[in-house]
Amino acid sequence: MDQRWRPTVNEREFIEQALQSDLRVDGRRPFDFRKLTISFGREDGSAEVLLGETCVMGYVTAQLVPPYKDRPNEGTLAIFTEFSPMADPAFEPGRPGEAAIELGRVIDRGLRESRAVDMESLCVVAGKHVWAVRVDLHILDNGGYGLYIVY
Template structure:
């Protein structure tokens, strides 16, 4: 984005407005659809405005990590398809795709919404491995929230494949999925806010992200009827004051609950 475009957006914000006429704390229209990939154990498509993300869950068996021999494994990957934006090109993973996967992974992992110990098949030998693959289909800002919603919905809708135990080995029967769901409790969601010219805004457009001074993504989780914070990720070169962070945390609680209701419906 050229400097004149950034200044134009900042001038609009300073007048108390946004490019798409939303309120500063307002999200765009969100649509969540489950079961969009028939070959996956679980999948979901999420649209936030013109941003579109698809997440698929695949499961396999493998060896546990040495420091957690009785727990399953979670791996999150993100791919930016070239058709999603003219900025994306084929080739090695981009730095922002790696960041996207890490932020989504952290919110899920730190919320402890998945009981990984229940994914242990044989301690120290075999565990379930859960792979979440995120594909960015269309990018118009706030990929983190869209990818987080898609990933959690895909995990929540997943059905575990059947496990066949042979004499000395295990085999996964992908043709016959069980009715068993992943051992999940609670719903972690990420809510993203940017700062432009001293103004805090939720659910940024791509143009707003390009003009931002700083970004803060807050992960929240519902635990026994109480909301707690489970992750936080800052982006951009600018910073936030203590008062701004306090305001963002308040908005994250409110907006996070709105997003959780959408997942429960989806």
């Protein structure tokens, strides 16, 4: 199933008018955020994030590996996303769809370009051992907000 949403002419006009009028469907002002709650799990490396009605469970794992030859002083970071069919009927089981892959890329790019994760700090012994960090994100409840890629 194609998860991309393409607005109709009427929907596009409604969105443009709402933006110009500072209106949001949920009553928030243009710069108001949804309520954010972060709960750390019982297991090391796990956390649950609630953003409005959207719920995401995250797991972070790491292992020592040899570095890539062209980056002997840098560790690795990999982001994987899964859209559970229980979170939204539009999500299908099986291999990750386009939206899940794109979300993982956006998160990865955001972390790298903001330098939120210092890849060199993941180096243990240059040229021999670095940390390979893996982040698994499971969308448990879509909450109807923002997980569709708009083209």
